[in-house]
Amino acid sequence: MAAQCVTKVELSIACTNLLDKDVGSKSDPLCVLLQNTSGQWYEVDRTERIKNSLNPKFAKKFLIDYYFEIVQKLKFGIYDIDNKTFDLSDDDFLGEFECTLGQIVSSRTLTKPLVLKNGRPAGRGSIMITAEEVKDNRVVVLEVEARKLDNKDFFGKSDPYLEFHKQTGDGSWVMVHRTEVIKNNLNPVWRPFKISLNSLCYSDMEKSIKVECYDYDSDGSHDLIGSFQTTMSKLKDASRSSPVEFECINEKKRQKKKNYKNSGIVSVKHCEIIVECTFLDYIMGGCQLNFTVGIDFTGSNGDPRSPDSLHYLSPNGVNEYLTAIWSVGMVIQDYDTDKMFPAFGFGAQIPPSFQVSHEFPINFNPSNPFCNGIQGIVDAYRACLPQVKLYGPTNFSPIINHVARFAAAATQQQTASQYFILLIITDGVITDLDQTRTAIVNASKLPMSIIIVGVGGADFDAMEFLDGDDGVLRSSSGQPAVRDIVQFVPFRKFQNSPKEALAQCVLAEVPQQVVNYFSTYKLQPPNTPAA
Numbered sequence: 001m002a003a004q005c006v007t008k009v010e011l012s013i014a015c016t017n018l019l020d021k022d023v024g025s026k027s028d029p030l031c032v033l034l035q036n037t038s039g040q041w042y043e044v045d046r047t048e049r050i051k052n053s054l055n056p057k058f059a060k061k062f063l064i065d066y067y068f069e070i071v072q073k074l075k076f077g078i079y080d081i082d083n084k085t086f087d088l089s090d091d092d093f094l095g096e097f098e099c100t101l102g103q104i105v106s107s108r109t110l111t112k113p114l115v116l117k118n119g120r121p122a123g124r125g126s127i128m129i130t131a132e133e134v135k136d137n138r139v140v141v142l143e144v145e146a147r148k149l150d151n152k153d154f155f156g157k158s159d160p161y162l163e164f165h166k167q168t169g170d171g172s173w174v175m176v177h178r179t180e181v182i183k184n185n186l187n188p189v190w191r192p193f194k195i196s197l198n199s200l201c202y203s204d205m206e207k208s209i210k211v212e213c214y215d216y217d218s219d220g221s222h223d224l225i226g227s228f229q230t231t232m233s234k235l236k237d238a239s240r241s242s243p244v245e246f247e248c249i250n251e252k253k254r255q256k257k258k259n260y261k262n263s264g265i266v267s268v269k270h271c272e273i274i275v276e277c278t279f280l281d282y283i284m285g286g287c288q289l290n291f292t293v294g295i296d297f298t299g300s301n302g303d304p305r306s307p308d309s310l311h312y313l314s315p316n317g318v319n320e321y322l323t324a325i326w327s328v329g330m331v332i333q334d335y336d337t338d339k340m341f342p343a344f345g346f347g348a349q350i351p352p353s354f355q356v357s358h359e360f361p362i363n364f365n366p367s368n369p370f371c372n373g374i375q376g377i378v379d380a381y382r383a384c385l386p387q388v389k390l391y392g393p394t395n396f397s398p399i400i401n402h403v404a405r406f407a408a409a410a411t412q413q414q415t416a417s418q419y420f421i422l423l424i425i426t427d428g429v430i431t432d433l434d435q436t437r438t439a440i441v442n443a444s445k446l447p448m449s450i451i452i453v454g455v456g457g458a459d460f461d462a463m464e465f466l467d468g469d470d471g472v473l474r475s476s477s478g479q480p481a482v483r484d485i486v487q488f489v490p491f492r493k494f495q496n497s498p499k500e501a502l503a504q505c506v507l508a509e510v511p512q513q514v515v516n517y518f519s520t521y522k523l524q525p526p527n528t529p530a531a
Contacts, residue, residue, distance in 0.1 A: 007065075007066050007133050007134070007135060007278060007279075007280060008063055008064070008065055008066065008133070008134040008135075009063075009064055009065075009066045009101065009104075009105060009131050009132070009133055009134065009280070010061045010062070010063055010131070010132045010133075010134050011033070011061060011062040011063075011064065011104065011129055011130070011131055012058070012061055012129070012130040012132070013031045013047060013057075013058045013062070013076065013127065013128070013129055014055075014056065014057040014058065014127075014128045014130075015029065015031070015054075015055065015056050015078060015114070015125065015126065015127050015128070016054075016055045016124075016125070016126050016128070017054060017055070017123065017124040017125050017126060018053075018054040018055070018056070018078060018094050018095070018114075018122075018123075018125045019054075019080075019094045019095065019122055019123045019125055020054060021080040021092040021094065022052075022080065022082070025052050026052040026053060026054050027052075027053070027054060027080040027092070027094060028049050028050065028051050028052065028053075028080055028081050028082060029049070029050055029053065029054075029056050029078050029079065029080055029081070029094060030046055030047055030048065030049040030050075030078070030079050030081050031046065031047045031058055031076055031077070031078055031127075032045075032046040032047075032076070032077045032079065032088060033045050033046065033062045033064075033074060033075075033076060034074070034075040034076075034077065035064075035072065035073065035074055035075075036073035036074075036075070038498075041075060044062065044064065045060075045062050045063075046060075047059075047060040047062075048060050049081045063134065064101065066101055066105065066133075066280070067504075068102075068279065068331070068507060068508075068510060068511045069331060069503055069504045069505075069506075069507035069508050069510070070331070070500060070503070070504060071100055071102065071330050071331055071334075071500070071503075072100055072101040072102070073098070073099075073100055074098070074099060074100065074101055074104075075096055075097070075098045076096060076097045076098075076127055076129065077093070077095075077096040078093075078094040078095050078096065078114060078122075078125070078127070079091040079092065079093055079094060080092040080093075080094055093116070093117065094114070094122060094125060095114025095115060095116060095122025095123075095125045095127075096114060096115060096116075096117075096122075097112050097113075097114055097115070097127045097129075099112070099129075100334055101131075102331070102334030102335060103334050104129050104131045105131045105280055105283055105284055106283055106284075106334055106335045106337075108130065108131055108284040109128060109129070109130045109131075110128070110129045110130075111126060111127070111128045111129075112126060112127055113125065113126050113127075114126060114127055131284065133278060133280040133281070133284070135278060136196075136197060136198050136203050137196075137275055137276050137277070137278050137281070138196070138197040138198075138203065138273050138274070138275055138276075139194050139195065139196050139197065139273070139274050139275070139276045140194065140195050140196070140197055140200055140232070140235075140271065140272070140273055141192060141193075141194050141270070141271070141272045141273075141274060142192065142193055142194075142195070142235070142268065142270065142271055143190075143192045143268070143269045143270035143271075144162065144179070144190050144266060144267070144268050144269065145187070145188060145189040145190065145266075145267050145269060146160065146187065146188050146213065146248070146264055146265060146266045146267065147186075147187045147264065147265050147267065148186060148187070148264045148265060149186045149187070149188070149213065149225055149248065149263065149264035150186075150225050150226070150250070150253075150263040150264060151186060152215035152223040152225060153215065156184045157184045157185060157186050158184075158185075158186055158215040158223075158225065159181050159182065159183045159184060159185075159215055159216040159217075160181070160182055160185065160186075160188050160213055160214065160215060160216070160225060161178060161179050161180065161181045161182070161190075161213075161214055161216055162178070162179045162190065162211055162212065162213055162214075162266070163175050163177070163178050163179075163211070163212045163214065164176050164177040164178075164195070164200065164209060164210075164211055165209070165210040165211075165212070166199070166200060166201055166202065166207065166208075166209060166210075167207060167208045167209075167210070173210055176195060176199045176200055177193065177195050177199075177200070179191070179193065181216040186264070192270070197232070197273060200232065201231070201232050204232075205231065205232045205233040205236070206231050206232075206233055207231060207232070208229050208230075208231060209229065209230050209231060209232065209235075210227060210228075210229050211227060211228055211229075211230065211246070211266065212224060212226075212227040213225040213226055213227065213248050213263075213264070213266060224250060225248060225250065225263050225264060226247075226248030226249050226250040226253075226262065226263035226264060227248065227249065227250075228246040228247060228248060228249060228266065230244075230246060235268055235271045236271050236273065237271075238268040238269060238270060238271040239269075239270065240269050240270055243267045243268055243269045244267075244268045244271070245265055245266070245267045245268070246265070246266045246267075246268075247261075247262035247264075247265060248262055248263045248264045248265065248266050249262055249263065250263045276515075276519060277416075277515065277518065277519065277524070277525065278515065279511035279512075279514055279515050281525055282416050282419075282514060282515070282518060282525050283335060284525070285416070285524075285525020285526060285527050285528055286417065286525055286526040286527045287416050287417060287418065287419060287514075287518075287525055287526070288335065288336055288337060288417065288418050288419070289332055289335035289336055289419050289420075289421055289514075290336060290406070290418055290419070290420045290421065291328075291329060291332040291333070291336060291341050291421050291423070292341065292342045292343070292344070292399075292403050292420065292421070292422050292423070293325055293329075293341065293342075293343040293344070293377055293422075293423050293424075293425070294343075294344050294345075294346060294359075294396075294399040294422060294423065294424040294425070295321060295343070295344070295345045295346070295362065295381065295425055296345075296346060296347055296394060296424070296425060296426035296427055296428075297311075297345045297346065297347050297348035297388055297390050297391075298346075298347035298348070298390060298391065298392040298393065298394050298427065298428075299347075299390045299391055299392050300392070300394075300427055300428055300458075301390055301427045301456070302390075303390070304385050304386070304390070310427050310455050310456045311385060311390070313382065313385075317382070320425075320455040320456070320491050321381070321425050321455060322378055322381065323491075323499065323502070324423070324425050324453045324455070324491060324502060325374065325377055325378065325381070325423070325425070326374060326378070326499075327499055327500065327502040327503040328423050328451065328453075328502070328503050328506060328507065329341070329374035329377065329423075330374060330503070331503045331507055332421060332507075333373065333374055339372065339373045340370040340371070340372060340376075341370060341371050341373070341374070341376070341377055342361070342369040342370050342371070343361065343362045343363070343369065343371050343377045343380055343381070344359050344360060344361055344362065344369065344399055344402070345357070345360050345361075345362050345384065345388065346358040346359060346360070346394075346395060346396075346398065346399055347390070347391060347392050347393065347394055347395065348360070348388040348389060348390055348391055349388065349389040349391045350364070350387075350388050351364070351387055351388070354389060356391050356392075358395045358398040358399070359398040359399050359402050362377075362380045362381055362384040363380045363383075363384070364384070364387075392431070393431035393432070394426065394428065394429060394430050394431045394432075395430075395431055395432040395435070395436075396424060396426075396430055396432065396436040396439070397432050397435035397436045397438070397439040399422065399424065400422065400424075400436065400439040400440065400443060400450065401439050401442075403420050403422045403443075403448060404439065404442060404443045404446055404448065406420060407420045407443065407446035407447050407448040408446055410447055411446065411447065411521075414523070415523055415524060415525065415526045416447075416518040416523040416524060416525050416526070417525075417526045418447060419447045419448065419449075419514050419517070419518075420446075420447060420448035420449075421448070421449050421450075421451065421510065422448060422449070422450045422451070423451045423453065424450065424451070424452045424453070425452075425453045425455060426452065426453075426454060426455070426463075427454070427455050427456040427458060428454070428456065428458035428459075428460070429458060429459070429462060430462050430463070433462060434476035435476075436466065437466070437473060437474065437475050437476055438475040438476055438477070438479075440466060440473060440475075440481060440485065440486060441473065441474065441475040441479050441480070441481045442475075443485060444473075444481040444482045444483050444484075444485050445482055446517075447514075447517050447518070448485065449485045449486075449487070449509075449510055449513045449514075450485055450486045450487070451486075451487050451488075451506045451507070452466070452467075452486065452487070452488040452489075453488075453489055453490075453491055453502070453506065454488065454489070454490040454491060455491045456491075456492075457492065460488070460490050463488040464488060466486045466488060467484070467486045467487060467488040472484075473486070482520075483513070483516055483517065483520070484509075484513075485513060487506050487509050487510075489502070489505050489506050493505075
């Protein structure tokens with residue numbers, strides 16, 4: 001599957017205390033950016049050369065596509081350029097720095113020492129990388145109504161809706177928004193709606209916008225009531241006390257009828273341009289992504305000592321559980337400053353009394369369930385496996401409620417400071433479905449997302465049902481989830497894919513879930529970036 005580009009990021013580079021390789025003058029540095037794709041380094045771009053400077057600030061920026069769900073490895077190389085050739089192998093090497101794009105955006109400005117090819121420090125040389133999102137995050141909020149629309153229906157009245165179109169470079173029109181249909185009403189009031197300024201008119205206040213009003217027909221043969229054209233500069237003057245009004249004109253009717261006036265009036269009651277935070281506004285503004293893992297230790301996985309068990313560690317020390325933890329964890333770790341991740345098991349009998357537990361820390365330390373880095377989770381899992389007895393049933397709700405308690409505590413801070421991501425890896429059929437549905441519906445009001453990876457060959461229909469893509473998930477009492485926070489994927493879909501594919505699939509929806517939550521509750525990043 002193709003990853004969705006979240007946004008473009010501009011990187012600014014400066015260096016200090018570079019090695020001096022020139023006799024009689026200072027180094028003439030240039031920075032080259034390389035990106036690692038499938039294990040190979042490829043040059044993306046290079047800055048200008050700055051003459052005689054050991055503390056260069058490069059004017060040329062690097063523009064790079066940013067994908068949250070991919071670990072994007074970058075390398076910045078600094079060279080002293082003393083000839084006209086494009087090849088850098090004949091130029092003096094002043095040091096390099098390797099990192100991920102995730103590390104840069106989560107710091108906003110990253111300052112690190114440069115190292116030589118042998119890993120030693122390049123003198124006192126350091127590099128400063130500053131990231132800025134390239135965006136226009138202005139959004140238009142519109143409230144529109146109409147009156148005295150033509151009646152197109154023999155029985156009853158028209159069922160009107162509006163379509164908004166923008167004009168492309170070649171003069172053609174592209175539909176960018178459709179309102180809901182209002183049944184049987186010639187004086188409709190549509191719900192307020194939001195659309196990005198770029199989508200509506202390419203952010204050009206004078207660009208033509210065409211609005212068409214239709215009468216909805218269930219057989220798809222919608223009748224045009226009328227249309228008009230306007231621009232954002234006209235719409236933006238609308239207010240409730242002074243709406244901006246347009247005659248809805250039907251050209252065919254106008255040509256036929258001599259005394260034709262219009263087919264109704266469309267009234268824009270409110271038009272406001274607001275600035276909405278993007279995912280990177282939250283990340284660069286100090287929002288932490290907290291990662292928790294829940295691992296299924298139920299008996300249906302099979303005896304871990306047996307090669308056909310899902311918990312069996314192959315001779316190279318891996319299984320589907322560990323592959324899922326590595327794949328997702330490697331992406332998320334860049335967005336968590338302390339890199340300490342709680343990891344829990346469920347469905348096992350645990351020492352010393354061998355009672356069944358549905359939320360036990362896999363390091364067996366209830367007061368400190370944190371593992372140091374993704375490797376720490378892997379080590380704790382390997383150490384835990386021989387100490388527990390796989391049992392049952394498969395209950396998800398205790399771990400979901402556990403993370404939800406922390407997410408609820410974070411909401412006290414009144415800023416977009418923390419968001420929680422729970423990864424549950426399971427081999428199958430969920431036992432406490434009603435309790436889990438209720439736990440998810442409650443969690444949908446909190447800053448958290450749940451990723452479920454199904455391992456093995458079980459029937460995962462119930463899991464698909466928890467992923468609200470096909471409709472709204474409801475609790476056992478009928479309460480709907482306020483937003484879709486569950487993403488489910490069966491691991492078998494990715495068995496023959498590159499190891500990054502699983503993370504790309506399960507994490508692709510996270511940026512939008514983060515933005516939806518914080519914008520719904522009108523929470524700003526802790527450190528709001530300068531405008």
